[in-house]
Amino acid sequence: MTSPLRRRLGVASAPLVLCLASCSVLDTTPPVPDDWTPRGSVPMVVAFAPGGGSDRSARVIAQGLNELEAGFDVNVENKEGGSGAVGWATFLAEQGNGNTLLVAETALNTLPLVYDVPFTYRDFTPLVMFAEDSRVVVAPADSEFTDCHDVIEASENERVVVGSSGRTGADSLVVAELTEEGGSFDTVPYGSSGEVMTGLLGGQVDFAPTSAASVKPYLESGDLVPLCSMTAERYDDPVLGEVPTAREQGIDAQVTVWRGVFAAGGIADVQRDYWIAEIERAMESDTYRDYLADDLLIPADRSGDEFAAYLETYDERMREVYQ
Missing domain, CATH: 3.40.190.10 (Periplasmic binding protein-like II)
Known part of the structure; x- marks a missing residue:
């Protein structure tokens, strides 16, 4: 026989369980302020080894951002391995973190078409496509x-x-x-x-x-x-x-490679807009212009939604090539 005390606890426990269930899904992350700016060290992830084209482009963009002296310090971090998979999977864990950046290129489209990886380009926030390349x-x-x-x-x-x-x-x-x-x-x-x-x-x-x-x-x-x-x-x-x-x-072949900067997925609009504006400012530097000339690159400036639309079209083309 259930005691009065146990019965009272049993009745009371139902709303408690419901409360715990509902409270557990509440987002307790504080909202990003409208005047948000990055501070301190900002990692810029490159998913390839030092010395390659992705590494060089990241260091140029990082230098251009640091020359703005806007209160942060961008540091390139190479996380190579798995044809880019290691670095991009690592960056996937930065979901919602506006204080980190990623420099990537065409393989971000193609890798998920060939290998079973936990990400696609859609998991990150496109900021600025800053150059095109070929081979x-x-x-x-x-x-x-x-x-x-x-x-x-x-x-x-x-x-x-x-x-x-x-x-x-x-x-x-x-x-x-x-x-x-x-x-x-x-x-x-x-x-x-x-x-x-x-x-x-x-x-x-x-x-x-x-x-x-x-x-x-x-x-x-x-x-x-x-x-x-x-x-x-x-x-x-x-x-x-x-x-x-x-x-x-007589060979019907042409290859265009994009290079761009991403933020983590799930960041606030104010964070995305801030980085787009700062990267575009960095692209006005002599360092960036010299980089385009020295590396024989085609200048590009697709930002935000325009960059995202480009990636979608490019992805469709890559599916034709790889599948």
Whole structure:
């Protein structure tokens, strides 16, 4: 038999349980003030090793932001591994944190199409797309290949090894395009474009796509030879302007790579708007302009919703390539 005291506790416990259940889902996070600004150290995550294109772009943007002297200090943090998966999965845990940034590129679209990872680009907040890039396909100086058509043709009868910075980044897009045109290659993945260059110079791979800026000195010195570029038109440059496009060689292939800055997912509008304004200010610096010129990049300025719309269209194209 239930005692009066137990009965009273039992009756009283029902609303208590309901209260606990409802109270547990209440958001106790304090609202972000309208005059929010970042303070102290602001980590800027790069999901690739130091020395590559993503690392360089992050350091340029970080320097431009720090030159604003706005009360914060942006520090680049390299979290390489898994073709970008380690760094982006790490950044996923920053949900709602407006005091951290991410510099990313095309692989953020393509990695989730190839591997089972816990994120897509939609899990982060697009801020500013600041540059576009492409690739030049090159080979060691003593290579039997003279153009990109040669590597496709050779792969039909012999083993051809290509170097690639990551399995799903800009380099992998070039390999995918050449494969679509009939090539069949064995791919050696490297952690950064700098490592790809080392592989080329050491004769570890037969050819590789790489950035225009990183390969230009080696073309000038004769250590590497160009096969084709993946641009829509030839580079406006005395050295790279001599390199024919893939389309000039009868190969219907073009690769465009975006580079941009993201914030964590779930941040407040005031935080997103603050970072967009500050990054756009940083892009007015001589450091940023020199970076575009030195790295032979195409300037871009897509912010907020415009950047998000670009990513959606780009993602649709990548699904056609990878699936």
